Amino acid sequence: METKTAEMASSLIEDEVFLAFSTYATLMVLKTLLMGPLTAYFRFSRRAFANAEDVWGKSEEEKKKKLRTHPDVERIRRCHQNDLENVVPFVLVGLLYTLTGPDPATARLYFRAFAASRLCHTLAYVLPLPQPSRALSWATGMGVTLCMAYRLLSHKMLL
Amino acid sequence: METKTAEMASSLIEDEVFLAFSTYATLMVLKTLLMGPLTAYFRFSRRAFANAEDVWGKSEEEKKKKLRTHPDVERIRRCHQNDLENVVPFVLVGLLYTLTGPDPATARLYFRAFAASRLCHTLAYVLPLPQPSRALSWATGMGVTLCMAYRLLSHKMLL
Amino acid sequence: METKTAEMASSLIEDEVFLAFSTYATLMVLKTLLMGPLTAYFRFSRRAFANAEDVWGKSEEEKKKKLRTHPDVERIRRCHQNDLENVVPFVLVGLLYTLTGPDPATARLYFRAFAASRLCHTLAYVLPLPQPSRALSWATGMGVTLCMAYRLLSHKMLL
Numbered sequence: 001m002e003t004k005t006a007e008m009a010s011s012l013i014e015d016e017v018f019l020a021f022s023t024y025a026t027l028m029v030l031k032t033l034l035m036g037p038l039t040a041y042f043r044f045s046r047r048a049f050a051n052a053e054d055v056w057g058k059s060e061e062e063k064k065k066k067l068r069t070h071p072d073v074e075r076i077r078r079c080h081q082n083d084l085e086n087v088v089p090f091v092l093v094g095l096l097y098t099l100t101g102p103d104p105a106t107a108r109l110y111f112r113a114f115a116a117s118r119l120c121h122t123l124a125y126v127l128p129l130p131q132p133s134r135a136l137s138w139a140t141g142m143g144v145t146l147c148m149a150y151r152l153l154s155h156k157m158l159l
Numbered sequence: 160m161e162t163k164t165a166e167m168a169s170s171l172i173e174d175e176v177f178l179a180f181s182t183y184a185t186l187m188v189l190k191t192l193l194m195g196p197l198t199a200y201f202r203f204s205r206r207a208f209a210n211a212e213d214v215w216g217k218s219e220e221e222k223k224k225k226l227r228t229h230p231d232v233e234r235i236r237r238c239h240q241n242d243l244e245n246v247v248p249f250v251l252v253g254l255l256y257t258l259t260g261p262d263p264a265t266a267r268l269y270f271r272a273f274a275a276s277r278l279c280h281t282l283a284y285v286l287p288l289p290q291p292s293r294a295l296s297w298a299t300g301m302g303v304t305l306c307m308a309y310r311l312l313s314h315k316m317l318l
Numbered sequence: 319m320e321t322k323t324a325e326m327a328s329s330l331i332e333d334e335v336f337l338a339f340s341t342y343a344t345l346m347v348l349k350t351l352l353m354g355p356l357t358a359y360f361r362f363s364r365r366a367f368a369n370a371e372d373v374w375g376k377s378e379e380e381k382k383k384k385l386r387t388h389p390d391v392e393r394i395r396r397c398h399q400n401d402l403e404n405v406v407p408f409v410l411v412g413l414l415y416t417l418t419g420p421d422p423a424t425a426r427l428y429f430r431a432f433a434a435s436r437l438c439h440t441l442a443y444v445l446p447l448p449q450p451s452r453a454l455s456w457a458t459g460m461g462v463t464l465c466m467a468y469r470l471l472s473h474k475m476l477l
Contacts, residue, residue: 016476019474019475019476020476020477022414022417022470023470023471023475023476023477024477025410025414026411026414026467026470026471027471029407029410029411029467030407030411030464030467032403032407033403033404033407033460033463033464035403036403036404036456036460037460050396051393051396051446051452053446053447053448053449053452054449056449080403084402084403084406088406088410091410095413108476112477
């Protein structure tokens with residue numbers, strides 16, 4: 001039984017589209033995950049905390065002053081939220097899309113376009129760059145997910 | 160090797176439960192994804208922006224006035240957040256549930272109930288409809304995910 | 319065709335690592351999902367609502383007073399958000415990691431460490447416990463996901 005699974009898993013992992021999907025999905029999830037430590041860094045450097053227990057070694061009054069929002073922290077948090085809203089759908093739809101056996105060249109083009117668009121989006125959000133750089137990079141990423149969803153639903157549907 | 164994967168993928172995609180899951184999961188993720196452009200639409204029509212670079216062609220002072228929250232925008236954002244909190248767990252648990260080989264009629268009933276409940280939830284949130292319409296549609300969706308999780312854990316567990 | 323899928327699905331489900339992943343992923347998603355009702359409970363007990371239609375049987379003026387934030391509700395919401403930011407990446411990366419055919423003992427150690435770290439994180443956030451309990455439990459969970467991502471990317475990559 002285990003041999004069969006190992007065989008299947010290895011055949012999945014050796015499939016070109018699945019391997020590319022696995023690589024890009026992992027990189028995109030890592031990118032999203034690393035917004036967490038970045039938020040923590042900005043909270044410390046801007047001295048803007050969300051929880052009383054996060055402020056160290058101060059009198060109660062000074063602690064309360066540090067419980068505030070800061071524009072730089074909020075910007076990182078919006079970027080993180082946008083990643084959650086876009087990267088998670090990409091990975092979920094992308095996994096199902098990969099299993100429909102798409103054309104490898106098209107699939108890898110989609111994955112690369114998505115990864116590039118999200119890197120641009122993060123730069124445009126964090127630096128920040130003037131619009132419409134952020135809007136265009138966001139739209140490109142969403143376009144890729146919509147294309148994969150279209151292929152999925154037009155390939156075969158069961159309601 | 161690739162032939163084997165293609166075979167496996169095609170056998171997965173031709174499985175009734177997997178095909179139904181794939182269809183409903185994609186539709187639900189698309190529904191969640193489209194809350195993003197809806198938020199952008201409300202930000203423009205209500206002139207309530209989150210980032211200074213999103214406000215065009217105004218003096219600095221006028222720009223600052225547009226950096227505000229608006230009840231309609233916040234409502235859409237709460238609906239989007241609720242989708243993330245409920246649709247993503249449905250897709251993740253649903254994928255694992257699908258692989259346990261459940262009864263096709265039960266599985267499709269679950270998927271349909273979830274999709275219907277989330278559409279009602281969105282209408283109830285965005286219009287808005289009087290309670291308990293939103294609470295009931297939210298509880299139905301969560302109930303479906305709990306049922307699938309129960310089947311998963313009672314079927315076979317390994318801690 | 320369906321027999322083949324059933325066979326494959328059953329062989330996946332009978333694989334030790336996949337079964338362990340399926341169990342822990344479901345438990346972690348359930349834990350995240352249950353932050354929703356907990357938020358609702360705190361909204362009612364602290365009388366702090368986000369939507370006008372959620373406040374019952376009061377005059378318009380009294381309703382508006384209940385549309386407010388409350389520190390306890392916001393704390394639960396931050397904990398829920400942190401779960402979304404960390405549990406979803408764990409499940410997505412973990413699924414791909416499971417399919418690379420990792421050593422079962424290592425894989426189960428990862429899954430257990432992640433589950434334990436998230437339970438500690440929730441307790442540390444909700445009670446709350448003094449720092450660095452929350453920071454350490456959060457870092458442990460993230461460390462597990464990074465280890466799995468490293469194994470995934472070092473095992474085989476295709477860009």
